[in-house]
Amino acid sequence: MAKVNSNYGKLADSYLFAEIAKRAATFTRDNPNATIYKLGIGDTTEAITPHVLEGLRRGVEKLGDVRTYSGYGNEQGNKALREAIAVFYTQRGVCLDSSEIFVSDGAKTDSANIQSIFSQDSVVAVQDPAYPVYVDSNVASGRTGEFNKERGQYDDLVYMPCNSENDFVPQIPSNLSGRKFPDLIYLCSPNNPTGAVMSRKSLEEFVGAARENKSIIIFDAAYSWYINDQNLPQSIYEIAGAKECAIEINSFSKIAGFTGVRLGWAVVPKQAVTEDSEAGTLNRMWNRRQTTFFNGASNIAQDGGLEAFSPKGKEECSGLVNYYMNNAKMIRQGLELLNIKVFGGDNAPYLWMQNPNGIGSWEFFDKMLR
């Protein structure tokens, strides 16, 4: 008699986007001629740039000719693309072997699946607020208690508050009331949704604590191209010792406009270790996970991704990034003119604002809509 995974019963519904859609639909019905700018989901809107598009075109054309056709590729990604990503890291002063890079169909899948190679009883820490995927993937996999409606938090999950008092920079978990130090720590910088970027010093503290406690940091760097300030780290591997304790996840979505094309990568360094594993083990486990549960990113997407890392492609992608950063700047300036306090938008496309006069989020949403 089959039974379901009861952890799914713990998952709180994500009312947020459903409620946004409902209110927007009502408004549109009443105001059929109004144009709505949707600022809720961090999606891309601009066309894929000419040179990168050529890569996608070439990917398609190769499949139309039996002499260049390719079937199953390597689950870990095409060798040329893995090597191009390794070269990309050298510009950040980071040396990686291409066998430490795993091409995927995007940062969301990697963020969600990475927990599966760790022990079921791992204690997990997330920033608050956080990209819901870090939380939900661990809830569904049984690493949390029930959802506490009063607190709006899951039991047995460690939350690292990020708010205006700490400049939206997470603090290393302390005050654990007898609980063990977290085994898995999710960090997202530049942050979705607050737009805050972790400083070198702050990341050094996390790397130090992770090494001391033999914890693993899952570092989501999907927005790293949006960093203007050259003093801010774009990769966690710019921090000494990070290869021993950190997995980095990245994406072509917000670089090249690939949100619909689906392409990303994860770095699992060979030096990364846990309490019960030696160097190389985590890398081999992720390789086993990907070769068993995944069949490689689309070969068309990979041909496009390769062009995004060519000199011409990178120039184009920087143009896209500048476009989205200008949008953020415009919104920020507009809000500041109204004396609204705004965070982010300097080194990230995200803005996080303080509602004026203490009004609630939904009330402000309705004000914006109307």
Add this chain to the structure above:
Amino acid sequence: MAKVNSNYGKLADSYLFAEIAKRAATFTRDNPNATIYKLGIGDTTEAITPHVLEGLRRGVEKLGDVRTYSGYGNEQGNKALREAIAVFYTQRGVCLDSSEIFVSDGAKTDSANIQSIFSQDSVVAVQDPAYPVYVDSNVASGRTGEFNKERGQYDDLVYMPCNSENDFVPQIPSNLSGRKFPDLIYLCSPNNPTGAVMSRKSLEEFVGAARENKSIIIFDAAYSWYINDQNLPQSIYEIAGAKECAIEINSFSKIAGFTGVRLGWAVVPKQAVTEDSEAGTLNRMWNRRQTTFFNGASNIAQDGGLEAFSPKGKEECSGLVNYYMNNAKMIRQGLELLNIKVFGGDNAPYLWMQNPNGIGSWEFFDKMLR
């Protein structure tokens, strides 16, 4: 102190393809001018057909123009494609709502991930031999015991032998020596690797037993287009009552040559129930799983898939299927001329042969190679 998922330690290495690659490499070194035909992995070799290629091209061109650009799509797949798949099923006499169809990046990922919505203590049954993904995904998720090297099998996994004595058709598990009837039963028909196809009667027996025991059948129909004999079911939903107890997985890989493009789908009917869930629950759980762990198949691949289901596209895909079936026929005839006993190849591209004179598999492999 982070620890790894210890179930990965149980996974037996897949020596098969590594050993094939090693022997082939040695041979190539010694015989640099020899052409090797690789018959090991069921990969596609023929170019994508003109009309389907047009779909892929259109998918790319849309992304190059801001007026037609699209970012994140629905995790469940584009509405038009889900509806086209539903129409495809009506030709098999099966009515499905498009909300029961979940587009994915291929049958491998769905086959591997589907177990995650079921209870950790589920008893799993697989055909022997079986596509390794069914086994390995459950080993990694902790549903089996250790690998028994002597038997070449995992403890606590139920094997349904498929051999020449039972025409490679699995029997409903019995002789369970006190163990409970399996909760999850993986069936692949047409079968990878044996080429056997389950009859209507045989599938009816499985559906009957699954309903009686409230078990769930995971039905892999990736090769269903290869069925010539109109008396053989192409979908498990052609069997009355199957919607209550079966999830079906399918793919564009072997229809349209999409092994590298990555596109497939899973059907989770609303009527499907387990011991502890009502109608609709499994469908909602898979929806939650896909929206949390996945971000949709590539929009380019989906535009190609849509054309594969157009009248012209279907005609082209049938041509591809015929090509691979002719290959199987040629190999079969050649082997039969040598008085070698061969199974499959009638309604599946796979052939399964009996080594002559009782020689071992690797000995025969070397004979073929040389």
